[in-house]
Amino acid sequence: xxxxxxxxxxxxxxxxxxxxxxxxxxxxxxxxxxxxxxxxxxxxxxxxxxxxxxxxxxxxxxxxxxxxxxxxxxxxxxxxxxxxxxxxxxxx
Numbered sequence: 001x002x003x004x005x006x007x008x009x010x011x012x013x014x015x016x017x018x019x020x021x022x023x024x025x026x027x028x029x030x031x032x033x034x035x036x037x038x039x040x041x042x043x044x045x046x047x048x049x050x051x052x053x054x055x056x057x058x059x060x061x062x063x064x065x066x067x068x069x070x071x072x073x074x075x076x077x078x079x080x081x082x083x084x085x086x087x088x089x090x091x092x
Contacts, residue, residue, distance in 0.1 A: 020077075020086045027076035028089045031069040034062035035091060 038058040073089040
């Protein structure tokens with residue numbers, strides 16, 4: 001009886017499977033981040049507080065490690081679905 005309860009508890013902790021299409025979308029974004037730094041600059045003004053600005057820079061650990069974006073994509077798909085990619089990534 002205890003074993004059955006333990007198995008049910010462990011089964012409830014498993015991640016929800018991701019569809020291959022959704023995995024491709026998620027992993028394409030991760031592969032794009034591995035291509036290089038990302039960033040944005042915000043500049044503006046308003047009548048209440050005057051001018052404002054901001055800078056945002058993003059670096060992925062895959063980019064810092066020098067991993068190939070196609071390798072990142074393939075490994076990500078395999079980790080999420082247990083299968084090969086269904087299509088090549090669309091990278092910028």
